[in-house]
Amino acid sequence: MPRNVSPARRHTRRSRLLRVTAAFGVLAALGGYLTVKYVSGSRVTEGCTVKSADGSPGQGRTYRLSPEQASNAATISAVGTSRGMPERAVTIALATALQESALRNIDHGDRDSLGLFQQRPSQGWGTEKQILDPVYSAGEFYRHLAEVPGYSRLPLTVAAQRVQRSGFPQAYAKHEPDAALLAAALTGRTPAALNCTPPRTTAAKADAAKVRAELVRDFGKDVLPAERPSARRDGKGTAGASATATATAARTVSVPVRAARASESDAPSRRGWELAHWAVARSEALHLDEVAYADRVWRAGDGWRTVRTDGTDGKGPGTSEVRMGLAP
Incomplete structure (x- = not known):
């Protein structure tokens, strides 16, 4: 003859079953997250x-x-x-x-x-x-x-x-x-x-002026060229092109490559990579999503890639400057 089970014990069993079910649900969700984050490729792994x-x-x-x-x-x-x-x-x-x-x-x-x-x-x-x-x-x-x-x-x-x-x-x-x-x-x-693959956890706006200020703080004032007066508009129908160029420039910080140690035979190239790596290392704090130097381009989430000769990957800046692109 079946034994009577008190309502309190039935409630306890149901609660235990619900906890076990919830635990399995959490583990399944975690497993799915880890699969997407790590198994699908290292590109999405945050960090440097x-x-x-x-x-x-x-x-x-x-x-x-x-x-x-x-x-x-x-x-x-x-x-x-x-x-x-x-x-x-x-x-x-x-x-x-x-x-x-x-x-x-x-x-x-x-x-x-x-x-x-x-x-x-x-x-x-x-x-x-x-x-x-x-x-x-x-x-x-x-x-x-x-x-x-x-x-x-x-x-x-x-x-x-x-x-x-x-x-x-x-x-x-x-x-x-x-x-x-x-x-x-x-x-x-x-x-x-x-x-680096920055997490982009903040909504702070990228600021070219801040990038320039941090460059000067870390490397000294000689890292950037002296600012030139804005070019005078010639009034010959180039306002649209000027506006486009200005908008592009506002999202890019270009740093000339000048050897810090002229005695080194590879000084210009070494200086360029020093500036490029600085930008990548500070990409989260300064909200940079692209760095270009020589024939390489770094993009947040993709890493370093060689610029294609057919131009489909964009144009590299050569060895005379490092370009730092701000996140939108």
């Missing part, structure tokens, strides 16, 4: 990657980092090269910031340590506001590094420790391979090595 010189897919070394980390790394590199510091100095700075803050501009740390390099106001590194400015903090790091005799020939841990006075000086060593990979790309030695 930097590859070694021989780094074709599946070969060489690859380092992955977030857009925030890439943006900070690009600023650290730009500040160094604008001061005439060699690639080795940039590697030391990046390894130090990887250890101290994981390349994040944090507002806390041991005692009063702050920022990318965990510099301390109480130890004369600057005010809190100054230290939390990546351009300032990177500049202070390089200023102290330049005072270390023969720093470029020292082991990275020794050079970094002479600046930082850390309680764990050997910790910098584990970051040297990743820092060297980043430095090779960000100083322009390795072409088309840095790629």
Whole structure:
């Protein structure tokens, strides 16, 4: 004879069944999301990657980092090269910031340590506001590094420790391979090595003036040409063409390629890739969706591609300038 089941127990069983069903539904939805996001191809994976010189897919070394980390790394590199510091100095700075803050501009740390390099106001590194400015903090790091005799020939841990006075000086060593990979790309030695897929999570409007201002902040005022007065309209029926050209120019920031270190045989090309990689690394913060240099074009979500000779991929700017296209 079947046993009577109380209403309370029947309710409990139904609730358990509903929870199990809901859990399976969540897992199915998650599985579908992951399939679309990862199985369909790496192009939709948000974040940044930097590859070694021989780094074709599946070969060489690859380092992955977030857009925030890439943006900070690009600023650290730009500040160094604008001061005439060699690639080795940039590697030391990046390894130090990887250890101290994981390349994040944090507002806390041991005692009063702050920022990318965990510099301390109480130890004369600057005010809190100054230290939390990546351009300032990177500049202070390089200023102290330049005072270390023969720093470029020292082991990275020794050079970094002479600046930082850390309680764990050997910790910098584990970051040297990743820092060297980043430095090779960000100083322009390795072409088309840095790629980012920005998430585009904000609705902020792209602003060419902001892009120019950030270029000057990171590289110095000589990175851009002096502004020329607007061309006078000739009144010969060219108003429509002028308006189109003006609209296009408003969505593009063109940066001339002038060698930062004229003594290098590959200086112009290296400078071009330095600027191009800076733009890609900062594409999320500055809302850039296209960067072009030489015969390569980077587009958000697609990565670097070689411009086709038939022109169907658009025209490359050559090696005389880097073009940065703003997102619509």
